[in-house]
Amino acid sequence: MDLKVPLVIASGVGGMGEYLKLVDPSCIGAYTLKTITLKSKVGNPPCRLIATKDYLINSIGLENPGVDEFLRRLKDGEYNWIFEKVKVILSLGGDNLDEYRLVAEKVKDVEEKFVAIEFNFSCPNVEKGGLGVVTDLSNLERLLGILRKTLKSFLIAKVGIEGIFVEYFAKMLENNGWNGISLINTIRALKFVDGKIFKGGLSGPVLKPIALRAVYEVRRVTSNLFVIGGGGISNEEDAKEFLMAGADAVSVGTIIYKNPKIVERIAESLRRGRL
Amino acid sequence: MDLKVPLVIASGVGGMGEYLKLVDPSCIGAYTLKTITLKSKVGNPPCRLIATKDYLINSIGLENPGVDEFLRRLKDGEYNWIFEKVKVILSLGGDNLDEYRLVAEKVKDVEEKFVAIEFNFSCPNVEKGGLGVVTDLSNLERLLGILRKTLKSFLIAKVGIEGIFVEYFAKMLENNGWNGISLINTIRALKFVDGKIFKGGLSGPVLKPIALRAVYEVRRVTSNLFVIGGGGISNEEDAKEFLMAGADAVSVGTIIYKNPKIVERIAESLRRGRL
Amino acid sequence: MENFSLTKKEVEKISGNTYLIRFNEWIDFEPMQFVMVETPNSVVRKPFGLGSWQGDLALCVEILGEGTKYIVHEAVKLNVHGPCGNDFVPPNKNGLIIAAASCLAMAHEAFKRWDVEVLMCSREEFEMDVRPFRKIVGDESFLKTLRELKGYDWYLTLGSPQMCRIAYGILKTKGEVFTTMDSYMACGIGACRGCAIETKEGLKHVCIDGPIFRGDVVWI
Amino acid sequence: MENFSLTKKEVEKISGNTYLIRFNEWIDFEPMQFVMVETPNSVVRKPFGLGSWQGDLALCVEILGEGTKYIVHEAVKLNVHGPCGNDFVPPNKNGLIIAAASCLAMAHEAFKRWDVEVLMCSREEFEMDVRPFRKIVGDESFLKTLRELKGYDWYLTLGSPQMCRIAYGILKTKGEVFTTMDSYMACGIGACRGCAIETKEGLKHVCIDGPIFRGDVVWI
Numbered sequence: 001m002d003l004k005v006p007l008v009i010a011s012g013v014g015g016m017g018e019y020l021k022l023v024d025p026s027c028i029g030a031y032t033l034k035t036i037t038l039k040s041k042v043g044n045p046p047c048r049l050i051a052t053k054d055y056l057i058n059s060i061g062l063e064n065p066g067v068d069e070f071l072r073r074l075k076d077g078e079y080n081w082i083f084e085k086v087k088v089i090l091s092l093g094g095d096n097l098d099e100y101r102l103v104a105e106k107v108k109d110v111e112e113k114f115v116a117i118e119f120n121f122s123c124p125n126v127e128k129g130g131l132g133v134v135t136d137l138s139n140l141e142r143l144l145g146i147l148r149k150t151l152k153s154f155l156i157a158k159v160g161i162e163g164i165f166v167e168y169f170a171k172m173l174e175n176n177g178w179n180g181i182s183l184i185n186t187i188r189a190l191k192f193v194d195g196k197i198f199k200g201g202l203s204g205p206v207l208k209p210i211a212l213r214a215v216y217e218v219r220r221v222t223s224n225l226f227v228i229g230g231g232g233i234s235n236e237e238d239a240k241e242f243l244m245a246g247a248d249a250v251s252v253g254t255i256i257y258k259n260p261k262i263v264e265r266i267a268e269s270l271r272r273g274r275l
Numbered sequence: 276m277d278l279k280v281p282l283v284i285a286s287g288v289g290g291m292g293e294y295l296k297l298v299d300p301s302c303i304g305a306y307t308l309k310t311i312t313l314k315s316k317v318g319n320p321p322c323r324l325i326a327t328k329d330y331l332i333n334s335i336g337l338e339n340p341g342v343d344e345f346l347r348r349l350k351d352g353e354y355n356w357i358f359e360k361v362k363v364i365l366s367l368g369g370d371n372l373d374e375y376r377l378v379a380e381k382v383k384d385v386e387e388k389f390v391a392i393e394f395n396f397s398c399p400n401v402e403k404g405g406l407g408v409v410t411d412l413s414n415l416e417r418l419l420g421i422l423r424k425t426l427k428s429f430l431i432a433k434v435g436i437e438g439i440f441v442e443y444f445a446k447m448l449e450n451n452g453w454n455g456i457s458l459i460n461t462i463r464a465l466k467f468v469d470g471k472i473f474k475g476g477l478s479g480p481v482l483k484p485i486a487l488r489a490v491y492e493v494r495r496v497t498s499n500l501f502v503i504g505g506g507g508i509s510n511e512e513d514a515k516e517f518l519m520a521g522a523d524a525v526s527v528g529t530i531i532y533k534n535p536k537i538v539e540r541i542a543e544s545l546r547r548g549r550l
Numbered sequence: 551m552e553n554f555s556l557t558k559k560e561v562e563k564i565s566g567n568t569y570l571i572r573f574n575e576w577i578d579f580e581p582m583q584f585v586m587v588e589t590p591n592s593v594v595r596k597p598f599g600l601g602s603w604q605g606d607l608a609l610c611v612e613i614l615g616e617g618t619k620y621i622v623h624e625a626v627k628l629n630v631h632g633p634c635g636n637d638f639v640p641p642n643k644n645g646l647i648i649a650a651a652s653c654l655a656m657a658h659e660a661f662k663r664w665d666v667e668v669l670m671c672s673r674e675e676f677e678m679d680v681r682p683f684r685k686i687v688g689d690e691s692f693l694k695t696l697r698e699l700k701g702y703d704w705y706l707t708l709g710s711p712q713m714c715r716i717a718y719g720i721l722k723t724k725g726e727v728f729t730t731m732d733s734y735m736a737c738g739i740g741a742c743r744g745c746a747i748e749t750k751e752g753l754k755h756v757c758i759d760g761p762i763f764r765g766d767v768v769w770i
Numbered sequence: 771m772e773n774f775s776l777t778k779k780e781v782e783k784i785s786g787n788t789y790l791i792r793f794n795e796w797i798d799f800e801p802m803q804f805v806m807v808e809t810p811n812s813v814v815r816k817p818f819g820l821g822s823w824q825g826d827l828a829l830c831v832e833i834l835g836e837g838t839k840y841i842v843h844e845a846v847k848l849n850v851h852g853p854c855g856n857d858f859v860p861p862n863k864n865g866l867i868i869a870a871a872s873c874l875a876m877a878h879e880a881f882k883r884w885d886v887e888v889l890m891c892s893r894e895e896f897e898m899d900v901r902p903f904r905k906i907v908g909d910e911s912f913l914k915t916l917r918e919l920k921g922y923d924w925y926l927t928l929g930s931p932q933m934c935r936i937a938y939g940i941l942k943t944k945g946e947v948f949t950t951m952d953s954y955m956a957c958g959i960g961a962c963r964g965c966a967i968e969t970k971e972g973l974k975h976v977c978i979d980g981p982i983f984r985g986d987v988v989w990i
């Protein structure tokens with residue numbers, strides 16, 4: 001994947017391009033859209049967020065209009081302004097293995113619009129699908145093969161650290177001709193808020209040591225995969241560490257909520273580091 | 276498992292009883308010994324530790340004298356002083372499924388000395404074994420059956436969040452007649468220290484939201500297992516939250532390094548909570 | 551929608567724990583829009599309604615936790631982005647704004663633009679001159695005044711969810727009621743989908759569908 | 771081995787970034803033993819050698835990071851446990867302690883108990899009266915003095931790994947050399963197995979096998 005800056009906006013965090021209003025597009029190697037699933041999802045009931053200075057827990061539940069509506073909007077030109085500004089990665093998901101296959105079929109004739117297609121195998125906030133798919137290894141491996149045959153795109157898998165070792169997943173991807181892996185997704189977490197249970201996916205600074213290790217372990221077993229490393233990146237130094245651990249590009253998520261301008265600073269440091 | 280305080284000292288953190296010198300034994304429901312493996316292990320090369328205010332990363336590598344030497348010392352009475360003070364949980368491990376079986380065989384005639392035997396299926400700091408065993412699910416399940424048949428003890432599995440979903444592991448344990456599950460072990464992590472890579476297992480406060488969720492998910496799928504919940508417990512409030520999330524007892528680890536007296540405060544609050 | 555750095559010009563106590571902060575810079579906004587403010591105590595920014603006072607851009611902040619404490623007492627400069635949310639277009643009739651102290655500056659800008667009456671409410675005595683607005687202090691007085699209100703075609707309540715909820719209960723038979731809605735936010739611009747609230751018309755997002763909603767849409 | 775709460779009596783600068791802290795309480799210990807000190811900046815305690823000064827229990831602390839800064843400048847009370855490690859039994863002969871400023875109090879207690887000579891070394895000028903000990907200031911002077919030393923049967927070096935390593939290189943032919951070893955610690959009492967160091971006799975643990983080791987066991 002050829003990115004002018006080895007920095008991508010993580011899926012979901014940046015919605016459908018909204019942060020292009022607050023971050024200079026020339027700093028963004030690619031902008032990953034919010035995961036689109038086969039069927040539309042209203043998402044989880046409120047409250048959906050809780051933050052501290054060290055982390056964010058979110059329980060969005062993949063709220064999205066579904067692939068058909070997404071494709072309609074795409075064809076109507078609603079997202080043209082995004083493509084004019086940045087390279088775009090499409091993120092796809094489903095409730096079960098079959099839906100992953102079907103959603104891939106649906107996007108076949110628009111795939112060349114995207115610099116890559118990322119399959120989200122790791123959303124912790126939906127009852128079925130997301131994380132669930134990794135529990136059925138042989139069927140998962142079969143699915144990886146099917147998706148590879150269905151699409152010509154640069155194919156990336158978004159992987160979390162639960163349910164399956166990242167390095168095993170990476171090997172499977174490599175064996176099935178995939179091009180990249182995006183590490184790590186949020187980790188399932190629980191926090192008591194005023195005595196009540198709040199569940200969701202953990203993101204932000206606390207993830208960094210865990211995510212760095214995931215990148216390192218994946219890089220140890222695969223040399224072909226393009227590794228997008230992220231999880232807790234908050235500044236230039238963090239981004240550099242992900243590259244040192246073996247990532248080809250970094251992804252920034254939660255930090256964009258704290259300060260969109262930091263993305264520009266990180267991009268600048270990555271550009272300088274390349275010279 | 277009948278504990279006078281629902282608090283256990285986590286395996287490895289408390290070594291072979293050393294903290295009984297600094298923590299009032301009457302506050303400790305059970306003291307888990309450092310994991311003993313079939314063969315002795317010298318552990319990983321130094322440096323083995325790095326700490327911040329939010330976490331500890333350790334790379335001890337299960338340094339231990341091996342089960343034979345352990346049994347010799349046990350029979351020689353070297354550990355008698357521990358048994359006189361507290362209930363003791365034995366923690367066992369191995370480099371592969373076979374070694375788990377063998378180490379269980381070895382401890383058969385001393386098992387009644389321990390209030391429970393915990394098998395460590397989740398040490399992230401050894402190349403083979405530890406975490407590795409969870410990648411081979413059908414053999415793992417067979418092993419769980421064998422261990423159950425080999426030992427009469429209250430059997431606990433120490434489980435981490437990587438490689439396999441905690442709730443799947445819990446169901447397997449329940450189906451195989453195990454008695455308890457101890458959640459969570461350290462998570463694999465990496466930190467750059469003066470530009471050099473340091474790898475190890477992450478423990479301490481940052482684990483709390485992840486560990487609470489693991490306890491919650493396990494409790495959702497099993498009602499029979501005795502759940503020991505821990506990971507990042509730092510104070511009375513944290514301990515209470517683990518019980519609220521579904522744990523039957525809490526385990527304290529890293530916090531004992533910061534202040535052994537906190538264990539007494541936590542125990543006191545748990546005792547009061549019981550009334 | 552832009553990034554701004556605001557420098558504090560003056561901080562005044564309005565009442566209780568609530569302060570008015572005026573800034574040296576100006577942001578163009580419509581009444582009821584808000585900004586997302588960075589604080590060191592959270593990985594996400596926090597929403598505060600835009601307003602004006604004595605010709606300056608102003609935020610009013612009730613100290614609840616670490617973030618609001620930082621904004622009022624510690625910060626010199628604030629990183630914000632905005633304006634977020636929709637402007638509210640009031641019905642072309644005779645209306646009244648019922649505002650908590652934390653919404654003084656918001657109400658003031660609306661007053662200037664819409665030529666609307668404003669009732670300022672607070673549990674504690676006002677320690678600042680909020681003229682030309684009428685003041686109501688204390689719960690009893692708040693309930694009594696609201697019950698006696700008449701002659702308005704619409705009402706806009708600005709304040710905590712509890713205050714707005716209670717006001718709605720009293721006012722709903724007297725005219726159209728509009729209200730601010732509260733929600734935890736991460737982005738403020740429609741990206742994160744975190745600020746969803748349940749309404750009779752399904753899930754809405756406070757930052758892009760609000761922050762002002764019709765009372766009968768969000769409450770029974 | 772016990773938990774203690776120590777209250778600071780006085781803090782004096784020894785030299786450079788190194789301070790002597792005297793306490794109101796006393797802990798019984800043998801020379802070379804240490805305590806583990808809690809700081810807010812780490813989930814683990816940090817090791818500091820026990821010593822005495824003017825009849826008080828004393829620690830000497832070189833400020834390196836947040837933890838040592840806290841101990842010297844911020845703490846009023848310290849939570850510690852100890853005494854940790856072995857006491858060192860010096861050969862029954864004519865010995866010399868070569869100590870960095872951060873080991874002044876340790877050296878002083880050894881001096882009192884063993885009737886041994888002490889050489890205090892520092893890169894920067896001493897700002898405290900360290901009598902009755904001889905002072906060496908600066909690297910050149912340190913190397914020169916060590917090279918000229920003679921007449922001692924054994925040497926004990928107390929200080930940073932670098933300092934001790936260099937001293938060992940110079941002294942190893944002149945007598946038996948003993949040295950402190952540095953290691954990251956979590957427990958200080960043999961529980962965590964974190965303080966392992968590589969030696970010619972295999973892995974050793976600084977907290978239970980040390981803190982003093984024979985130079986020829988840990989270095990070539």
Ligand SMILES: Cc1cc2nc3c(=O)[nH]c(=O)nc-3n(C[C@H](O)[C@H](O)[C@H](O)COP(=O)(O)OP(=O)(O)OC[C@H]3O[C@@H](n4cnc5c(N)ncnc54)[C@H](O)[C@@H]3O)c2cc1C
Pocket residue numbers: 584591594595596597598599600609610611612613614615616617618619652653731732733734735736756761
């Ligand atoms: C559209 C909108 C406009 C607002 N305008 C104002 C205003 O003009 N003046 C004012 O005083 N308050 C306003 N608030 C409320 C204000 O955002 C919160 O009081 C503030 O975020 C609390 O921060 P804290 O760090 O002090 O509190 P915390 O201790 O973090 O939490 C206290 C309360 O604030 C809520 N809160 C915390 N973080 C957020 C967040 N990121 N998004 C939303 N809520 C959060 C929590 O749910 C909690 O109930 C507004 C809220 C919304 C949704």
Ligand SMILES: Cc1cc2nc3c(=O)[nH]c(=O)nc-3n(C[C@H](O)[C@H](O)[C@H](O)COP(=O)(O)OP(=O)(O)OC[C@H]3O[C@@H](n4cnc5c(N)ncnc54)[C@H](O)[C@@H]3O)c2cc1C
Pocket residue numbers: 804811814815816817818819820829830831832833834835836837838839872873951952953954955956976981
């Ligand atoms: C047995 C022993 C006795 C010691 N006695 C003294 C003494 O009397 N006076 C003195 O000034 N220093 C002594 N030290 C060194 C002292 O423990 C460290 O300088 C101190 O922990 C640094 O803390 P910090 O937070 O300021 O530094 P940080 O910024 O955390 O780190 C600075 C350096 O200290 C080391 N360090 C940090 N935490 C630990 C830890 N838990 N255990 C060991 N090393 C650590 C790091 O490796 C790093 O190189 C001793 C060390 C040992 C092993």
Ligand SMILES: Cc1cc2nc3c(=O)[nH]c(=O)nc-3n(C[C@H](O)[C@H](O)[C@H](O)COP(=O)(O)O)c2cc1C
Pocket residue numbers: 010011012013034035056058060062091120123158184185186202203204205207230231232233251252253254255736742744
């Ligand atoms: C509010 C929110 C929504 C997210 N939505 C998605 C999503 O739709 N698809 C996806 O693959 N990851 C999603 N993620 C995960 C992020 O892409 C990213 O992997 C994770 O937040 C860790 O990185 P960070 O610590 O830099 O945020 C979401 C994260 C957040 C905080």
Ligand SMILES: Cc1cc2nc3c(=O)[nH]c(=O)nc-3n(C[C@H](O)[C@H](O)[C@H](O)COP(=O)(O)O)c2cc1C
Pocket residue numbers: 285286287288309310331333335337366395398433459460461477478479480482505506507508526527528529530956962964
């Ligand atoms: C230094 C150290 C050594 C450990 N050794 C073991 C071990 O031998 N066996 C084991 O099951 N867990 C071991 N653990 C993991 C702890 O038992 C515990 O599960 C983990 O530290 C998380 O809990 P905490 O955050 O309360 O420390 C070790 C942890 C640390 C910090």
Ligand code: FES
Pocket residue numbers: 734735736737738739740741742743744745746755756757758
């Ligand atoms: S706050 Fe992010 S969508 Fe509304």
Ligand code: FES
Pocket residue numbers: 954955956957958959960961962963964965966975976977978
């Ligand atoms: S510091 Fe824990 S064993 Fe030495």
